[in-house]
Amino acid sequence: MAALGIAMATVLTPVFSDAQLFTLTKEQMVSYTAQNPFERFADGRPKVPDALIERARGLSAEEVFAVLPGQGFRNQYADGFRVLHPEKKLVGRAFTVQFMPLRPDLDEVVNANAKAAGIPRMYNQVAIDMLQPGDVLVVDLFGQKDGGTIVGDNLFYYLMKGAKAAGLVVDGAVRDLDGISEMEMPAYFRAVHPSYLTNVIITGINVPIHIGNATVMPGDLVLGDSEGVYFIPPALVQQVVDNADVVHIHDEWTRKKFDEGKYKSAEIYGSPKDPELKKEYEEYLKKRLEEIRKKNPQ
Amino acid sequence: MAALGIAMATVLTPVFSDAQLFTLTKEQMVSYTAQNPFERFADGRPKVPDALIERARGLSAEEVFAVLPGQGFRNQYADGFRVLHPEKKLVGRAFTVQFMPLRPDLDEVVNANAKAAGIPRMYNQVAIDMLQPGDVLVVDLFGQKDGGTIVGDNLFYYLMKGAKAAGLVVDGAVRDLDGISEMEMPAYFRAVHPSYLTNVIITGINVPIHIGNATVMPGDLVLGDSEGVYFIPPALVQQVVDNADVVHIHDEWTRKKFDEGKYKSAEIYGSPKDPELKKEYEEYLKKRLEEIRKKNPQ
Amino acid sequence: MAALGIAMATVLTPVFSDAQLFTLTKEQMVSYTAQNPFERFADGRPKVPDALIERARGLSAEEVFAVLPGQGFRNQYADGFRVLHPEKKLVGRAFTVQFMPLRPDLDEVVNANAKAAGIPRMYNQVAIDMLQPGDVLVVDLFGQKDGGTIVGDNLFYYLMKGAKAAGLVVDGAVRDLDGISEMEMPAYFRAVHPSYLTNVIITGINVPIHIGNATVMPGDLVLGDSEGVYFIPPALVQQVVDNADVVHIHDEWTRKKFDEGKYKSAEIYGSPKDPELKKEYEEYLKKRLEEIRKKNPQ
Amino acid sequence: MAALGIAMATVLTPVFSDAQLFTLTKEQMVSYTAQNPFERFADGRPKVPDALIERARGLSAEEVFAVLPGQGFRNQYADGFRVLHPEKKLVGRAFTVQFMPLRPDLDEVVNANAKAAGIPRMYNQVAIDMLQPGDVLVVDLFGQKDGGTIVGDNLFYYLMKGAKAAGLVVDGAVRDLDGISEMEMPAYFRAVHPSYLTNVIITGINVPIHIGNATVMPGDLVLGDSEGVYFIPPALVQQVVDNADVVHIHDEWTRKKFDEGKYKSAEIYGSPKDPELKKEYEEYLKKRLEEIRKKNPQ
Amino acid sequence: MAALGIAMATVLTPVFSDAQLFTLTKEQMVSYTAQNPFERFADGRPKVPDALIERARGLSAEEVFAVLPGQGFRNQYADGFRVLHPEKKLVGRAFTVQFMPLRPDLDEVVNANAKAAGIPRMYNQVAIDMLQPGDVLVVDLFGQKDGGTIVGDNLFYYLMKGAKAAGLVVDGAVRDLDGISEMEMPAYFRAVHPSYLTNVIITGINVPIHIGNATVMPGDLVLGDSEGVYFIPPALVQQVVDNADVVHIHDEWTRKKFDEGKYKSAEIYGSPKDPELKKEYEEYLKKRLEEIRKKNPQ
Amino acid sequence: MAALGIAMATVLTPVFSDAQLFTLTKEQMVSYTAQNPFERFADGRPKVPDALIERARGLSAEEVFAVLPGQGFRNQYADGFRVLHPEKKLVGRAFTVQFMPLRPDLDEVVNANAKAAGIPRMYNQVAIDMLQPGDVLVVDLFGQKDGGTIVGDNLFYYLMKGAKAAGLVVDGAVRDLDGISEMEMPAYFRAVHPSYLTNVIITGINVPIHIGNATVMPGDLVLGDSEGVYFIPPALVQQVVDNADVVHIHDEWTRKKFDEGKYKSAEIYGSPKDPELKKEYEEYLKKRLEEIRKKNPQ
16 A cells, blocks of 8 residues: 555656645755754655654643743644544644635646546545555644535544554544544544535645644644644654653652652742752652663664 | 323313414324324324334434435534433434523413413423423523523433433533433533523424524434434435445445555545446445345335 | 505415414414503504604613513513614514524425415515514524525615515624615614525514514514614503603703712712702602603603 | 641731732631631631531532522522533632733732742742642633643642642633543633643732632632532531432432322422322421431531 | 836746745646636736726625626635725735744745845735735735734835725734724724734745635635625626626616505515516616616627 | 712721722732832822823824833733724723622622711722722623623713713623713723623722733723723833834834835835935934924923
């Protein structure tokens, strides 16, 4: 299947390079994600390494927040979703799709271009079949509910089993909630509706999109927890993950101190007020960080 | 209890035939549900057969959507409810009740008429005590929260145990959420509030009502899943249920194919693109339909 | 035109007496508005006298509020409308129409009944052509915007010029806002949309309806000001109008006192605290009431 | 820790008596809660006895509603929260904190006063460290989401383990939802956000506040169930709890009767219509009340 | 100024052809608006002729609605705006701009590209200075209020006087409402806020965008009335304008008939029921159309 | 009247100093507004001089925004009001009143204290009668509509004529909209309702309150335009007013340049790009500032 996926991507590229509305050329992709420190996919999309993705599974939204705004990235978080499995983390690489309300004249051009590339019609499965394992399908359906259902349980099953996707984030809807709920893949959506996807048109695949107040670039690390979804630029992933180790250790130590029952909260948290305690904490931090780094060498 | 129910219905009829505001005569009921292909209750309300109700238990909102809009029924679905037991299907026959905001002058007439028929006061239990086993109480309380609580846990218990109702749909509220949550009966409501039902008046029993954007007729088959509620006209129930068999088989086959790992989603879904595959699917469909029809003769 | 109106009403009556869903028989109308102290139209609808309607033109929502809740009528006020001419009062007799979302099976029965009565199709103009001069068309379109446009500028023109209606209140929409804005007739609506009326069905003419949280009976005195709309039961109109005279005099006196610049607000308003002032006020009230009653004998 | 808590309270009092914006003097507290029939904390806050708190654990919102509005307390209920553990009751004594949007000039005064009392800065932990075991932290953060996060999982842990608080109600947000969800303490909040508490200022500790439409006094008994939160004035707690016994018995008897299958709902509920049944019920009530009172002497 | 405008456009083109994220090449523009029957601007954008724009000034939203959905264009209308001058029509050619929430990494690339083309920074005035006389600035600011203020009164003045723009439509905000209100240019916006444009980034100029549920292409004829805004594809403008003549004549005739006072609304409207009247209308229509066509030759 | 006002204030003070819930002592007022550079009223409230108030009449929200956030005051603006006279500026000194939902036990204490001070009952007129000429009544009624009507037309008349108030801002409602609309005084409110003020209780007079997201201190300069309301700390008024002169001159010069028709917007605005133009602007600014300062010496 991977082979077929690559073949299809190859087929698509020339179309899009003539019809820049729908995707970026590899050069554009590289240019717009220039800060990416990692490898890239064939189409130029940043590929955050699997090992970092694995470590990111321990992150919470708060640990991302601890880093991103301070680096000037204040618009990378979206919430207000229905979360399919609040107890499961969503972690993967962003594959973005942009829809707009259907316009017959635009639709005609889009489908003519698609046809010229051997795709009978430009629709949601064209995007789905381009996904790479570990991708999160991130879809801007401008909040559409009726007719804005990106997948039902069959395509959800395919996403999970066939495309080996890591999950789904859609500023729009899904259908077949009962069926979808039985599957393990994390999903974030605005609404559920029994209608199928209709009255919309794909206007971009792997282009910058916004989901609520967050701007998403193809290749961003997508992190969803029970609160919402963070889109982390590849250049900041390492820093976020490393800093989270410190946060975890700080939490460990803080609660241990609280468990001793000798302190008021203000004496310990945010940081120990007493110089002795402060030193104790710093030693603890250093020791634990070493343990973690040993277990988890980079 | 059934005997008493019938007796009460008998008592009520003459009242209502003088006071048509509140219900339909049997003739009116038959006329307004003329397309009903099934038996009827004594008051003319369509009675979708138990066997079909049983088969409908396997339906999802999507499978109803696959039939109704195509038949011109585009306003039969309501959502935006709090669903008491999202994992349980609601299936039963619609028993409708319409409320309006209390008006003392209208209230006086309504209660005078009720009294003349031996009912001390026209209130929610008059309607509840007219329910037949397998009915779903469908109530238009115009979205009222405070004072719009159709039942608390005692009447909910009675609905379930005494009236053998199949469930509750209310464009309004319930009370005693903790108590209600422990009972098995499916229920769909807009809100929860500790107040009791007040400042409203019954203006119709088993008349056409609307719940959100859906028009509900007495005797409609009510189908609720984790997404929302469909009100299916009796004349379309058989078609919906039969078509759902096809949908189920299509899902089975589609996922089997996806499990083989040889296909992109677009090659298989919505329908197989390859003529060979298409033929394979059609044979599978035929065989499985026969199996199902054998197991489930009509 | 009046002649035709009466003829049409005659034609309609027998239909509806067989099809009670859509209107009340004269007997029902009389029964449900039994407290009406005034004359009635041929169909039994209360007819608040023209002289009282004229006096009601001076009312504000606050002056109605001063009487109705105290008489147990707490649900007669609706607001949240776009008001076409906030500087113009709306005063007239309620002619009610109820719509529900379209259902083809119900639609078929409704239109068959209509046809049997010589009306080709049951639609908004059937209701509009039944209006009497001085009526306010009060329409429950359940808040529908797209497709819920009761009139555009042509029918609005007809309402005003042809039907000599006093105004329009719709829990729904209108179209042709530019055109409508140039006409003098007061109108209250939830929204404006370019679509025409569609996907709905008339389910009642001159039946009880609710507009927001207010229950409206045919024949209610409709009073709209820049804030919202009151639906006043005929039996309370005289009391509201008389009490408003007292309110007006009280306002006159209060402001005169404030103009003297000798008093704090608490000394004068709600009622004078000083016994001397209280006596002064009571004499003023008596004198002014006599003047008004002389000018405006009942 | 308790000792430290008291010491801190002592330190704070003189500050606040010079800076009445932030708390009440003991005299004021006693005056504003004059109807409290129970003991008080050192600062004058009413202390509903532990035994009553224990009995209150069986209450539902409906059982409080059955008493409070009838006593003139119509504004003691708030809902619309996200409930952390809907299946757990929240019961405890109200400790109130009021925030307002940050204003640097006011902030300067507040912190100068705090500093003079030996508190480096006035922030959420100053309030948290004043809590007594069994308190519910009730916080007016005026619905703020971003920056309105009263606690994350570390302070939540401290509230539960260190302060032995009974729970949290905040008209604002929390952070670290994943972490918080694993802890047992009940919590009611409007939203979740990854930001930390910022851009706000404490303007009152243990002063009257309002949460939605409910006015909360320090020392109120806070009762939360799956629907919402009631703030019960101490003077009414006994009456609420006693009346709830009657409600429970009434429910028991009603359902027993319904289980017999011989009655329509209207014959039994709200109260038995048949004099024989009524007598039967009254005897049952008397007997069961005696049993309960014996088990649970006051 | 025109000269400078052209010069600047020349400068920009090469930049954008390397950085296709922000605009379309001329070839793309022509391809995506292939159905345009009119001339084009130098950059390929359709140029609806001035004469048609003049005639479109008489259109209302309803007259556009009468044509577009029937041609399959169901998503060309947006409403819910604050309308600056409801009594003035907005008519002009769409110049589209798309913003997204600021992302520093993307911002860096955008500005580097801009700099390479001699533009110090990519911001709202770059777009404004590309406008042609008669253009309507149509801006997707994703509904942003705080920081989403596309112009204040100075730039609004420039748009009107310097750029000779026909108006402004923004799914976002403006500032300086008092100042703007004194100017004549029509404007449609979601909100007003005193902040300046901040925390956003331009991601497209003259690309397809959506405003609410309408997809807008560069060169669309923008028509705003007191209700909302229509974006009319150039290929349909002639048909809309011609059909509006028929609508106007139909309105004229209908009201004349209503003025005669002999007809019920249903007899005349939508179309005359009586064959004689129908013929009368058709002759009137023919005669009036000829008069109009004479006055307004194409 | 002034005499009486002072007498009443004298009477009130001792009450409140025993019952700090409702107001600040003079010492507290001075402490909490320590940065005030101006005179104070007898109760310590800052008194921005009349001359500055006069100059502030020329301000817009944008000109306040140009100064406040930069000084750390980011929460001083509230919008979302219905504005009675959008074309009139509101300028005056804040007199704050805080309400909470009624609680009988608290109400009893409040009224007992009031009675002890010779005030029969604590209600809205007690606050109104404490206003000083030029005050703006700023009321926190927590958004209440029904029952949250701070004034009707009589008290509005008194505010304007008797109390010589500068205007009204209420996070709540007013009544008698028709009557109020005829009066000149600016007013900002959330809603209009025919009910009178009820089910609430005064919990503070001239204490810090918040209106939406703005924290208001007694004595703040209140500035309302057609967009919303700014609450300006006295210490910043001079700077805001002075800076606005610069803004006005900048606007003058910018538009003059735009009128010349030789420049693109980016060449002139925000600041002139060409060094020559920049110099020209600076000289213009200097000259005009001198003219203004001469006309308007401080």
